[in-house]
Amino acid sequence: MAAQLIDGKAIAEQIRQELKAEVDVLKQKYGKAPGLAVVLVGERKDSQTYVRNKKKACDEVGIVSFGTDLPETASEEEVLQVVAAYNADPAVHGILVQLPLPRGIDEQRVLDAISIEKDVDGFHPLNIGRLAMRGRDPLFVPCTPKGCLELLKRSGVQLSGKKAAVVGRSNIVGMPAALLLQREDATVTVIHSRTPDAQRICAEADIIIAACGKAEMVGGDWIKPGAAVIDVGINAVDDPNAKRGYRLVGDVNFAEAAEKAAKITPVPGGVGPMTIAMLLRNCVDGAARSFEAEVSA
Numbered sequence: 001m002a003a004q005l006i007d008g009k010a011i012a013e014q015i016r017q018e019l020k021a022e023v024d025v026l027k028q029k030y031g032k033a034p035g036l037a038v039v040l041v042g043e044r045k046d047s048q049t050y051v052r053n054k055k056k057a058c059d060e061v062g063i064v065s066f067g068t069d070l071p072e073t074a075s076e077e078e079v080l081q082v083v084a085a086y087n088a089d090p091a092v093h094g095i096l097v098q099l100p101l102p103r104g105i106d107e108q109r110v111l112d113a114i115s116i117e118k119d120v121d122g123f124h125p126l127n128i129g130r131l132a133m134r135g136r137d138p139l140f141v142p143c144t145p146k147g148c149l150e151l152l153k154r155s156g157v158q159l160s161g162k163k164a165a166v167v168g169r170s171n172i173v174g175m176p177a178a179l180l181l182q183r184e185d186a187t188v189t190v191i192h193s194r195t196p197d198a199q200r201i202c203a204e205a206d207i208i209i210a211a212c213g214k215a216e217m218v219g220g221d222w223i224k225p226g227a228a229v230i231d232v233g234i235n236a237v238d239d240p241n242a243k244r245g246y247r248l249v250g251d252v253n254f255a256e257a258a259e260k261a262a263k264i265t266p267v268p269g270g271v272g273p274m275t276i277a278m279l280l281r282n283c284v285d286g287a288a289r290s291f292e293a294e295v296s297a
């Protein structure tokens with residue numbers, strides 16, 4: 001392997017330590033701690049694990065976590081009532097509704113109901129809209145793409161003036177990642193299922209963010225020698241030799257790409273841990289804004 005590994009687990013740990021110090025300062029200055037409310041609807045095992053990990057990470061840095069678990073059968077109105085209660089609660093500075101929601105609940109309606117001042121996932125259309133505008137700043141940026149940019153910056157990858165390819169155009173990763181790269185003065189191409197010549201475009205890019213949800217789709221011949229490669233994919237592939245009966249692979253063929261890239265993230269241990277670190281970052285930023293607004297009111 002020629003590439004240098006971008007260790008998301010270690011960088012996320014470093015960020016949590018930085019945040020713990022910031023939270024201590026906030027507590028001393030304002031006499032209160034940031035609060036994060038996590039809403040989980042249904043019994044999906046993966047969502048339960050993510051929510052548990054989010055709460056554990058909050059404890060570690062000194063953020064107070066609040067939680068509401070609703071059954072799979074909860075109605076949209078019940079979910080909206082929980083969101084409304086957290087919107088009105090001054091001890092809560094961030095609200096997160098774990099996705100995906102059970103079928104029958106209008107995800108967009110629920111996300112739209114979160115106050116933009118508490119939208120620590122950055123999924124509210126006003127926050128996304130501001131991200132897309134020059135001269136306007138969102139209050140929060142979605143955690144996974146924010147984590148991708150943080151990994152690039154902390155690994156010393158220059159963005160300004162570089163060619164970037166984002167593979168995938170989802171609302172929660174691909175599109176915001178493209179907007180963030182553009183804000184850093186990269187020239188960005190978004191590649192999707194109907195893009196002709198996807199491989200050629202990707203192979204011309206200095207920076208690749210792969211977020212298409214297809215196991216190992218980005219092969220070695222998609223990578224420009226010396227490129228920085230950020231792999232957002234988390235795909236389970238059956239493997240009878242693995243402890244859990246499956247192993248996780250990204251959207252990038254790691255072994256092939258690592259021979260060509262200068263820097264690359266692994267899966268697991270790359271972007272995944274950064275998603276939670278960026279959630280904490282957003283929550284601390286939201287709380288700091290709220291505390292400051294209170295004292296200057």
Ligand SMILES: Nc1nc2c(c(=O)[nH]1)N[C@@H](CN(C=O)c1ccc(C(=O)N[C@@H](CCC(=O)O)C(=O)O)cc1)CN2
Nearest residue numbers: 050097098099100121143144268269270271272273275
């Ligand atoms: N409201 C939200 N819902 C969801 C989000 C989100 O950002 N906000 N993202 C994903 C799930 N997610 C956090 O919620 C998440 C996914 C993966 C990881 C992670 O650390 N993955 C590990 C591997 C884990 C394993 O071994 O199974 C890794 O990549 O190293 C963290 C958070 C969907 N829902």
